[in-house]
Amino acid sequence: MPGGLAAVLNIVKAWLFLVGACAVFGGIGFAVAGYRGLSILVFCVLMLAGAVYWYADRIILGMVGARELPLGEGPLLHSTVARIAATAHVPKPKLYAIPDGHPRALAAGRGPRASALVLSTGLVAALTPAELEGVIAHELAHVVRRDVTIQSTAAVVAAALVETSRIGGWLERALLVVLGPVAAAVVHVMLSPKREFGADRAAAGLCGSPHGLADALVRLEQASELVAFRASPATEPLYTIDPFADDGLAALFASHPPVGERVQRLRELDPGWRERLRAA
Numbered sequence: 001m002p003g004g005l006a007a008v009l010n011i012v013k014a015w016l017f018l019v020g021a022c023a024v025f026g027g028i029g030f031a032v033a034g035y036r037g038l039s040i041l042v043f044c045v046l047m048l049a050g051a052v053y054w055y056a057d058r059i060i061l062g063m064v065g066a067r068e069l070p071l072g073e074g075p076l077l078h079s080t081v082a083r084i085a086a087t088a089h090v091p092k093p094k095l096y097a098i099p100d101g102h103p104r105a106l107a108a109g110r111g112p113r114a115s116a117l118v119l120s121t122g123l124v125a126a127l128t129p130a131e132l133e134g135v136i137a138h139e140l141a142h143v144v145r146r147d148v149t150i151q152s153t154a155a156v157v158a159a160a161l162v163e164t165s166r167i168g169g170w171l172e173r174a175l176l177v178v179l180g181p182v183a184a185a186v187v188h189v190m191l192s193p194k195r196e197f198g199a200d201r202a203a204a205g206l207c208g209s210p211h212g213l214a215d216a217l218v219r220l221e222q223a224s225e226l227v228a229f230r231a232s233p234a235t236e237p238l239y240t241i242d243p244f245a246d247d248g249l250a251a252l253f254a255s256h257p258p259v260g261e262r263v264q265r266l267r268e269l270d271p272g273w274r275e276r277l278r279a280a
Helices: 003-064 075-087 121-126 129-144 147-190 194-207 211-224 233-238 248-252 259-268 273-279
Strands: 094-098 105-111 114-120
Touching (some): 105 129, 105 233, 114 129, 121 211, 147 248, 194 211, 211 259
Parallel strands (some): 094 114
């Protein structure tokens, strides 16, 4: 799907989600207290939507424990991000680092003019330069296509619902049984696995080759099996690949297509690569 069309669909999807939330809570308010209850709850939903839209990136950065990476600490990373952002015709996003050995990357924000790119130290150490460029291009493709708007909103709303269950005391498990599937439903209603295929394809175009990202996806999947990872499962849609084991609560939030299928689609963008490899 072209980036422009994908961006428009993501904006429409965000508005539909907002209208749906207003309708649901407005209906609850009307049933409880008539038009007064309807107006109060709709107003609250609009206020919360505004807060999520403007501050979702900051919330996510706090959730993953990221800190801004000064230019002096990573000049090569900053240069790589700036070069790929220029190729994508978007402003260079702010660059953040997670001091963690687990290899992962994510983008958050509202779109091309207000976004953040997050890379873990484990990711930078594990990937070759071409693979790292592929991952950075993939995340910037999410920014160009405005996937970050939907992904950030879905992650924040889902995380808030999951965390709400923790205030239940002895009712915590029962609340989690109810709110966990609701949070997962929010993720799956707002996000389609096709967004990853689109970002992969766009990243291949930005890098001039699909193989850096394809190799990175394989390496990330292998490396993630060797390093322990703990985080809110609601953050699953944000990462380049799914870093969680497919069991328990995390399985409900799985929104990424299989890595093998993504790699196969990327290789098919350059069908003659096997022949060139043999000739070399």
